[in-house]
Amino acid sequence: MSEGTGTVQSAENGTDFLLSVVLPIYNEEACALECVRRLQATMQKLQCRYELLFVNDGSTDQTLSILRDEKSRDPSIKILNFSRNFGHQPAISAGLDHAKGDAVVILDSDLQDPPEFIVQLVAKWKEGHDVVHAQRRNRAGDSALKKILAAGYYRFLTRISEVELPIDVGDFRLISRKAADAIKLLRERHRYIRGMMCWVGFHQTTIQYDRDPRFSGKSKFSLARQAKFAMEGLFSFSTFPMRVATYIGLFVMCVALLILMGTVYTFFNPVGISPLWGVILFTVLFVGSIQLICLGLLGEYIGYTYEETKQRPLYFLFEIE
Ligand code: UDP
Ligand code: MG
Helix, strand or coil: CCCCCCCCCHHHHCCCCEEEEEEEECCCCCCHHHHHHHHHHHHHHHCCEEEEEEEECCCCCCHHHHHHHHHHHCCCEEEEEECCCCCHHHHHHHHHHHCCCCEEEECCCCCCCCHHHHHHHHHHHHCCCCEEEEEEEEECCCCHHHHHHHHHHHHHHHHHCCCCCCCCEEEEEEEEHHHHHHHHCCCCCCCCHHHHHHHCCCCEEEEEEEECCCCCCCCCCCHHHHHHHHHHHHHHHCCHHHHHHHHHHHHHHHHHHHHHHHHHHHHHCCCCCCCHHHHHHHHHHHHHHHHHHHHHHHHHHHHHHHHHHHCCCCCCEEEEC
16 A cells, blocks of 8 residues: 555645535434444534434334434435345445545445544544545444454455455544545456455555444354355455466376376286276266366356346435435
């Protein structure tokens, strides 16, 4: 990540700027009110104009009515209602599509990302950075297994990815209007937004924060859903898995050559039992399994291509309030 040297526009210098906060929200009735309160207090500190864009991702609990209630008191609150649950990444995309701010912050509504930290993100933006990644120093509230898997995954993805991805960075970040406009042009269906944020370039920087436990309620991401999301990152930002098929193919070829040499040797130096049975069985099973793995990997990319060719919208809104 480069250190920013971008020119700071005069509007961004003082408090005369519009800050958009994009908040994906799904069944967070226990967090919504506290989230609004803490955001309002933070905005008071910043003394800027602001809009709080809640993207209601098909909530079925009281989330929407709580937000409507708050909106009647604070016109800076906007609610984008999805026609059903489309997921966290499409919700962020909808927020970015509708945000009008000079800078846009993406924040989870369960208060794992502390709203107060926006002050530091804004300070970095004012120094001239376009993308300010908030990097997790720790992950309070996450299970030990999730911490280990996340740490391993981010490091692995960074090594094999085609763009430079910062480690331990989720979706919590601030982006400038310039970067937000660039992101809006990327309409891919399989969205790994934290990767896309790096891909667009501009002046990027990272600051560390402590991730809090959830204010209330449970995570909406089961282990299976997290694994699916991890795959999105892997397949969207690297063709390494496809290359793995080539590497495995080369390895199997070497093993096959060794087996051939062994067979020729035992043919001329018989040891009693024919080694051919074992060799045949091993070869059939080994090569068969490798072929299936490679087909699976290829199928994954073909599936992604199929999804892209359908050109479906990323989400459907039934209402903007
Ligand atoms: N969320 C969403 N749609 C979903 C799942 C989650 O908008 O289908 C929101 C959720 O309300 C929260 C944020 O995305 O504000 C992160 O979700 P969660 O806290 O469940 O994920 P975790 O932090 O456990 O990874
Ligand atoms: Mg969370």
